Amino acid sequence: xxxxxxxxxxxVEKKNxxxxxxxxxxxxxxxxxxxxxxxxxxxxxxAIFTPLITDYGPYEQNLENTxxxxxxxxxxxGTDNYGxxxxxxxxxxxxxxxxxxxxxxxxxxxxxxxxxxLAGYYRxxxxxxxxxxxxxxxxxxxxxxxxxxxxxxxxxxNVVIAISxxxxxxxxxxxxxxxxxxxRQEYILAMKTVGASxxxxxxxxxxxxxxxxxxxxxxxxxxxxxxxxxxxxYLGLGAQPPTAEWGAxxxxxQDFMWEAPHLAVIPGIAIMLTVFSFNxxxxxxxxxxDPNMDLNN
Amino acid sequence: MSRxxxxxxxxxxxxxxxxxxxxVRDISFSVDKGETLCIVGESGSGKSITSLSIMGLxxxxxxxxxxxxxxxxxxxxxxxxxEMEQLRGNKLSMIFQEPMTALNPVLTIGYQLREPLTIxxxxxxxxxxxxxxxxLDKVGIPNPNEKLTQxxxxxxxxxxxxxxxxxxxxxxxxxxxxxxxxxxLDVTIQAQILxxxxxLKSEIGMGVIFVTHDMGVVAExxxxxxxxxxxxxxxxxDVETIFEQPQHPYTQGLLDSVPDVDDMTQELKVIKGSMPxxxxxxxxxxxxxxxxxxxxxxxxxxxxxxxxxxxxxxxxWLQEVNQSGKPNAxxxx
Numbered sequence: 001x002x003x004x005x006x007x008x009x010x011x012v013e014k015k016n017x018x019x020x021x022x023x024x025x026x027x028x029x030x031x032x033x034x035x036x037x038x039x040x041x042x043x044x045x046x047a048i049f050t051p052l053i054t055d056y057g058p059y060e061q062n063l064e065n066t067x068x069x070x071x072x073x074x075x076x077x078g079t080d081n082y083g084x085x086x087x088x089x090x091x092x093x094x095x096x097x098x099x100x101x102x103x104x105x106x107x108x109x110x111x112x113x114x115x116x117x118l119a120g121y122y123r124x125x126x127x128x129x130x131x132x133x134x135x136x137x138x139x140x141x142x143x144x145x146x147x148x149x150x151x152x153x154x155x156x157x158n159v160v161i162a163i164s165x166x167x168x169x170x171x172x173x174x175x176x177x178x179x180x181x182x183x184r185q186e187y188i189l190a191m192k193t194v195g196a197s198x199x200x201x202x203x204x205x206x207x208x209x210x211x212x213x214x215x216x217x218x219x220x221x222x223x224x225x226x227x228x229x230x231x232x233x234y235l236g237l238g239a240q241p242p243t244a245e246w247g248a249x250x251x252x253x254q255d256f257m258w259e260a261p262h263l264a265v266i267p268g269i270a271i272m273l274t275v276f277s278f279n280x281x282x283x284x285x286x287x288x289x290d291p292n293m294d295l296n297n
Numbered sequence: 298m299s300r301x302x303x304x305x306x307x308x309x310x311x312x313x314x315x316x317x318x319x320x321v322r323d324i325s326f327s328v329d330k331g332e333t334l335c336i337v338g339e340s341g342s343g344k345s346i347t348s349l350s351i352m353g354l355x356x357x358x359x360x361x362x363x364x365x366x367x368x369x370x371x372x373x374x375x376x377x378x379x380e381m382e383q384l385r386g387n388k389l390s391m392i393f394q395e396p397m398t399a400l401n402p403v404l405t406i407g408y409q410l411r412e413p414l415t416i417x418x419x420x421x422x423x424x425x426x427x428x429x430x431x432x433l434d435k436v437g438i439p440n441p442n443e444k445l446t447q448x449x450x451x452x453x454x455x456x457x458x459x460x461x462x463x464x465x466x467x468x469x470x471x472x473x474x475x476x477x478x479x480x481x482l483d484v485t486i487q488a489q490i491l492x493x494x495x496x497l498k499s500e501i502g503m504g505v506i507f508v509t510h511d512m513g514v515v516a517e518x519x520x521x522x523x524x525x526x527x528x529x530x531x532x533x534x535d536v537e538t539i540f541e542q543p544q545h546p547y548t549q550g551l552l553d554s555v556p557d558v559d560d561m562t563q564e565l566k567v568i569k570g571s572m573p574x575x576x577x578x579x580x581x582x583x584x585x586x587x588x589x590x591x592x593x594x595x596x597x598x599x600x601x602x603x604x605x606x607x608x609x610x611x612x613x614w615l616q617e618v619n620q621s622g623k624p625n626a627x628x629x630x
Contacts, residue, residue, distance in 0.1 A: 123357065185398060186395055186399045187398060187399050187400055187401040188401075189354060189393070189399075190391075190393060190399045190400070190464070191401075191409075191412065192354055192385065193354065193389075193390060193391040193465070194385060194390065194412055194413040194464060194465070194467070195383065195385040195386035195387060195413065196382070196386075196412060196416060197379075197382055197416075200412075205404070208403045209401070209402075211403075
């Protein structure tokens, strides 16, 4: 009897691990998302170890060696018009992009989750909250961000605020939709019968059921946030020169497009690779979390 | 035995697009400590709404229109939501029909089992874990220690129902409302769960309201039986009386529609017609359109609850005929 029970338990343990393992496995099966994951990992490592892997500071000028090409000695990606090392600025920019992306998506998700939970759970709040969300949706995102920056002034912090606000409505809708179906489930009623308060039910019992779509939304949103940060900086609304931000670097580099194209192209490639990676990983995570939505097969 | 729950003239209505619909019409009953009251009836008879009214967990468009529900001399109908939260899981608990959907699929058994303990007993996570293990052991789950970290999908239906019972009984409530807890289970598991409820009932000394439409389950578990039809109580008596001397034609019909396995030639009897909708206007007795014994008076006047004996009530005009000693002047309709 005990041996039967033991083997049963072993099976159960295997099952326990297999949920995560299954997701990881189907994520790994998708070649494109593996590529994305590798790139994101490299960018993350670059951002964390910037001082160790660069020989120069991002703002260190050397007016004797300006606009060196790719592969120059000591400057593998060349130098810009002030003789600053492009590689060190790109590496530094990786940190800025990830930080801005993560924080704006993070704040956006927090705001969206709170609004979505309230709108989905309380009928009385649903109308007003969702109309505000609709209003936010009616603005083209980049215009909304520009509006916020116009009011608050140009700085990276304000870019974070602007992109957070822009992320709220999408997240709120996703959460509201999930809450609407989850709150009717019997296990929520069962939780009420043991005396759980609304707050407890919302955050401890409904929210965990919404995580799958939120992870996908968050990953995809990272791509948009990083792209928008660069776009706003390129337009002069975000990071200001001399900050080593990718968008700002393109803006500064485009004046030398003919003499030193790498000044604009390299940050451009960095943006493209990052955004592409987050998008394909987002796709992969979506397919992995929801086997019914595997659009590639 | 002392009185635990007293429901008087309870009326529960629903607000719908068609107007106000009464789902429970003026019912009164009581449950003593250590007693099991079975509420029996077809789907739509108001059994579940009665139990949800007691729990204070009616759907958003449902509300208690009148009457009172006293639990140990506290009126539940006038309570604020916060006060009800204090009672639920603590003094009042409920288990459900579908153990498959009554546990949150993304949270572990332990996490869900700890909830009533942390809410009502202010236990730390460690204490609650220990108490959960004891609870699971009590409801007969093997290896309770490991079950705590498992998810609901890893357990069978019977095991999940045991977990639900453990959760409901965590704070040793004085009243357990069981809404068809065995309907979704295999017959063998069903018997185990009924035994378990009976065992725990006598251990804790709680009262049980057991909602079911299975007369076999009623025979197994009930002390008293309340038969409901279309939102009304049509007959109430102790369990032997219900099975041996049912008075109301509806109760007789329910008992007749239980198949007899020994009688191979028996044709299964049914109660013809179906339960009226909530908004159907029926004059007189609400059962008369389906009643094989309906008389003229049944169509005209609603019958009161006639007392057959001091513990046996039947809401049927036949009682008047029987009591006044008139010959059975029953006209078939």
